Amino acid sequence: MTGTTVNTVLGPVPADQLGVVSVHEALLSVVPGAEHAFDVVIDRAEIFETLAAKLTAFREHGGGTIVDSTGMFHGRDVRLYEALSAKTGVHIVASTGMGPEEMLGGYFLTPQTNPPTPWPAEKFADLFAKEVTEGMVVPRVERRAAAGLVVTAATREGMTATDESLFRGAARAALATGVPVSIRCGDLGVVLDEGLPADRVVVGELDRRDAKPFEAARHGAFVALDHVGLNDDDAYLDDEERVALVLGLIEAGHGHQILLSSNAVGVAKGHPEHDLPFEFVLRTFAPRLPAAHTRQILVDNPRTLLSKEN
Structure with a gap:
């Protein structure tokens, strides 16, 4: 890994300094528009203290890096993340990207064309790539730290034309900038069709019962079991089944492609919290795995x- 870096909110960090990484979490998650609701309070000082305590606990249990995979317009607060990283010593990798279609604002859904058409992939690619090369936008026009990941998701019931445009734009941005892409739902083949190598893609939600983790692994993508600790939703495997899936992937030769996280939400506004500690995987789940593979999977x-x- 000599000569490689990772974009964090405090600047590029040598890759070998990341330590244990939790690859799909949310620090501050705000449903778009919820900040304007009469019953939603956005107290930045309170949010900072809550997240600082949770990140400190993560670090004290051996954690090194949190990846905030919320993308654009869902509460991402770059200034807040900079202050949290400086305070706690935890590296924070923030992300660009958006999706699925139902979570996009009308600006991206109804361009002034007749008839209306989805944003073209190249416009999404330019938007995401600039957040990597020029810094993430802080409303209204300021740019700050560079994104370290492009995230996108497709409509669960089936990819729409806008979802496909998002996937293609994310892949093109990744090709142009060197950062990886994280996709949820949708078709891995769409991003691969853009020429993005499979080992620059992480496919999320592969611990759903209807997911196909071995298929994604055979294509060469990273396999994210990203709801560790969720044991009361019939749509997902429980942790006992997740352990069995990890062991099966290792036995099939895919141990170098496994990623784990909890989809934990540090502070949620406008939707219920998934209030697991960020260190849940490290403290509770990883000890159930073969010791010979835990460093590979977590680090x-x-x-x-x-x-x-570079």
């Missing part, structure tokens, strides 16, 4: 995914 694999050449 080596996410480092490989997030790294980009």
